[in-house]
Amino acid sequence: MDNSPSGSGGVRGASRHLRSALRGITGGRPEGMEVDVDGARARGGHRRNAARSGGPLDQAGRRSKETPYTKPTSTKSLSSRITGINPNASSSSANKGKPKGKRDTRDDMLRDNRRSDRLMQEQHTKLGDLLKGDELKAWLQSKLIAPGVVDMSNLPGDPWLIEKGLLPPGHKDAPLNAGAVFWKLIANNLETPHQRIHTLALANNNLSNLAQLSKLPGILPYIRALDLSGNPIHKADELKHLQSVGEAKGKASFGAGSLKNLVELKLVDVRFRTELIAQPGGMEKYQHDVLRRFPGLLVLDGVPLNRIVFPLERKPIVWRTAEDRKPFAARPFTFPFDVKPSFEENEAVHAVVMAFCQKFYTLFDANRAELFYGYREDATISISPNTLPSRSWQAAEVTATRNMRPAPVSFEPWTSLPGRNFFRSCTTIEQRTATLKSPMDKDELLRWWNTRVPRTEHPLTDASKWCIDAWYFDDNQDRISAIIQGEFKELPSSTWRSFTRTFILGAPSPDSPAAAHNWPCVILSDMMVVHSYLGTRSWDEKSSLASGDVAIVPPSVPSASGAFPPMVAGDEAQRAPLIEAVRQRTGMNLSYSRLCLEENGWDVDRAVANFEEIRGNIPPDAFN
Structure with a gap:
C-alpha cells in the first residue's frame, strides 16, 4: 500500500483531516482547537498540522515560540467572523457598520414594489x-x-x-x-x-x-x-x-x-x-x-415658426358601417385618368424643360464645372440618399432578375454626403446648414461635385427611362417647377441607381451668366434624392390601371366657354327631370341636387355615385 501523500492513502488522509475540520466547525472539535481560515487556503500539510497541534505557524511554516494559540473568548460563529455580520442582530444593527446612505437594496425594492x-x-x-x-x-x-x-x-x-x-x-x-x-x-x-x-x-x-x-x-x-x-x-x-x-x-x-x-x-x-x-x-x-x-x-x-408650408386641405374622416360600405364594394372601381409617362402644363413649359434637361444632364455627366453658370447666385443645392428599396418592385422583379442583377454596391458614397435627413444625420443646426450648397462659394461647390458626389452616366438617348412633370410655379408664369425621375449608372462601380430631382427654374436676366452661357433658364433650387434601382414601371406602358374590373372613365367637363353640354345648356325643361331624379335617389333638396349635377357634368349616375362617396361630409341642411 502506498502511504505517500500522492497515493490513495494520502487522499484518504487528507479527507480525514477535512472531516475533522468540519466537525470542529459544527461544534465537535476538541477544546483548544480552532480553524485557521487563512491557513486552510494556504500550504495544506503544514497548516493542518498547526491546527491539529493547537500552535500557530510563522510565514516559513515553522512553529512559533511565542505564546501558544488559544481559543478566543468570543462566542461569534465562524460566518459572523468571516463576513462581519451577526445573523441574530436586528436590521438596524446590521446596517450600523455600513457607510452612511447605503441601504439594503433588495429589501427596499421589495418594499417599494409592495x-x-x-x-x-x-x-x-x-x-x-x-x-x-x-x-x-x-x-x-x-x-x-x-x-x-x-x-x-x-x-x-x-x-x-x-x-x-x-x-x-x-x-x-x-x-x-x-x-x-x-x-x-x-x-x-x-x-x-x-x-x-x-x-x-x-x-x-x-x-x-x-x-x-x-x-x-x-x-x-x-x-x-x-x-x-x-x-x-x-x-x-x-x-x-x-x-x-x-x-x-x-x-x-x-x-x-x-x-x-x-x-x-x-x-x-x-x-x-x-x-x-x-x-x-x-x-x-x-x-x-x-x-x-x-x-x-x-x-x-x-x-x-418661420417655415415654408404648402397649404393642404385635410378631408374629414368619414365613418361608415359595414352596410354603408357594401354598395362601394359592389360598384366597379374606376379612375378618372390612366397613368401617363409625363406631364407638362403646355408646350412652352415642355420646350423649356426639355432644353434644360438636355444641357444640364450632359454637363452633369461630363463637365460639372460648367454647371456653375446655370445656377442663380442665391440658389440652394442638396443631395440626399433613400436607401430603402421599393417593396412592390422587389415583389415583381426579384425572381425574374435574380441571376441578371450585379452584386449590390454600398450606398456609402451617397450616405457620406451631408444629407437632409433631419432624423438621422442632422442633429445640430451646423449639420443642417451644411446640407445646403451654394454657388456663392464656387470653389467649395466644385470640390464637392468633383470629389464627393460620385460620377454618373445618364441614359440621355432613351426617352423611356425618363419621367418629367413640369408646370408653372406661380400665376405670373415666370417660374417652373420640374420633377424629374429616372436612372443613372454610378461610376466606377457601374451600379444602376434611380433618382428623383426637383428643380425650381426661372427666366434668366439678359446680363446673367446663365444667359451668357446659353442656358434656357436659371436654377433657383436643386434638390436630388438617390434611390435604389426601381425601374420604370411606375410610368411606362406596362403600368396602366385598367385591368380586370377597373376601368378608366374620364369626367365630363364644361366646354371652353364654360357652358354645359348642349343637351342641357339652355333648356331648363331638360334639367328639371334630372334634378328630380337625383333628389329622389339621394334625399337631398332641389338646390343641393342641382349643385351635385352641375359638378358631375349633369350625369345622374355619376352624381349619385359621387353623393355616396361624400355622404358623410354633406351638411345637414342639404336634406331639409
Whole structure:
C-alpha cells in the first residue's frame, strides 16, 4: 500500500483531516482547537498540522515560540467572523457598520414594489367605484372647456381629485399607468366620431418626465395642440414618449403611437427649455431639437415658426358601417385618368424643360464645372440618399432578375454626403446648414461635385427611362417647377441607381451668366434624392390601371366657354327631370341636387355615385 501523500492513502488522509475540520466547525472539535481560515487556503500539510497541534505557524511554516494559540473568548460563529455580520442582530444593527446612505437594496425594492402594488390597487378600487356613478363623468365634462378642447392643467391641486383621493399623473406616488387611465377616460367620455379631442392642456402637473404620456398618442391621436408649460421636465429627450417607436429611432415615417397631427406645442417654463435657452445660441438649438422631433410644428411656445408650408386641405374622416360600405364594394372601381409617362402644363413649359434637361444632364455627366453658370447666385443645392428599396418592385422583379442583377454596391458614397435627413444625420443646426450648397462659394461647390458626389452616366438617348412633370410655379408664369425621375449608372462601380430631382427654374436676366452661357433658364433650387434601382414601371406602358374590373372613365367637363353640354345648356325643361331624379335617389333638396349635377357634368349616375362617396361630409341642411 502506498502511504505517500500522492497515493490513495494520502487522499484518504487528507479527507480525514477535512472531516475533522468540519466537525470542529459544527461544534465537535476538541477544546483548544480552532480553524485557521487563512491557513486552510494556504500550504495544506503544514497548516493542518498547526491546527491539529493547537500552535500557530510563522510565514516559513515553522512553529512559533511565542505564546501558544488559544481559543478566543468570543462566542461569534465562524460566518459572523468571516463576513462581519451577526445573523441574530436586528436590521438596524446590521446596517450600523455600513457607510452612511447605503441601504439594503433588495429589501427596499421589495418594499417599494409592495407599496406601489397597494397604491395601484387602491386607485383601481376608487376608480371602479366612481365609474359606477355619474360624478366622474361630470368632473370630466367640466374639463371640456370647448368642443374638442380639454383643460387638464393643475391637477395636483384639483379639489375633486383631492377629495376622492385620486392621484393624477405627475404625482410622486401615482401608479405607472395613471396617465393611460386618464387619457382613456377622456377618450371614452369626451370623444365622439364627429368630435375628436384636438387640444389638450397639461400645464403645471409636476411632470418631471413624460413616461405617463407614452400612451397619449395611441389613445388621443388627433391632438393638434398640446400645452406642457410649467412642468419640471428635466431633459428634452423626454419628448420621445410622444413619438412612435420608429420616430424615436430616427425614421422619418409616421407610425402607430405618433402625434402626426401636432401643429402647436407649448413648453413655456419647462426646466430643460429654461436651461437650454440660457446658453449661447440656446434658442436656436432648442427650436431645432423640438422641430427635429416634430417636423410638422407650426407654432412653438405661442410663436409662429418661420417655415415654408404648402397649404393642404385635410378631408374629414368619414365613418361608415359595414352596410354603408357594401354598395362601394359592389360598384366597379374606376379612375378618372390612366397613368401617363409625363406631364407638362403646355408646350412652352415642355420646350423649356426639355432644353434644360438636355444641357444640364450632359454637363452633369461630363463637365460639372460648367454647371456653375446655370445656377442663380442665391440658389440652394442638396443631395440626399433613400436607401430603402421599393417593396412592390422587389415583389415583381426579384425572381425574374435574380441571376441578371450585379452584386449590390454600398450606398456609402451617397450616405457620406451631408444629407437632409433631419432624423438621422442632422442633429445640430451646423449639420443642417451644411446640407445646403451654394454657388456663392464656387470653389467649395466644385470640390464637392468633383470629389464627393460620385460620377454618373445618364441614359440621355432613351426617352423611356425618363419621367418629367413640369408646370408653372406661380400665376405670373415666370417660374417652373420640374420633377424629374429616372436612372443613372454610378461610376466606377457601374451600379444602376434611380433618382428623383426637383428643380425650381426661372427666366434668366439678359446680363446673367446663365444667359451668357446659353442656358434656357436659371436654377433657383436643386434638390436630388438617390434611390435604389426601381425601374420604370411606375410610368411606362406596362403600368396602366385598367385591368380586370377597373376601368378608366374620364369626367365630363364644361366646354371652353364654360357652358354645359348642349343637351342641357339652355333648356331648363331638360334639367328639371334630372334634378328630380337625383333628389329622389339621394334625399337631398332641389338646390343641393342641382349643385351635385352641375359638378358631375349633369350625369345622374355619376352624381349619385359621387353623393355616396361624400355622404358623410354633406351638411345637414342639404336634406331639409
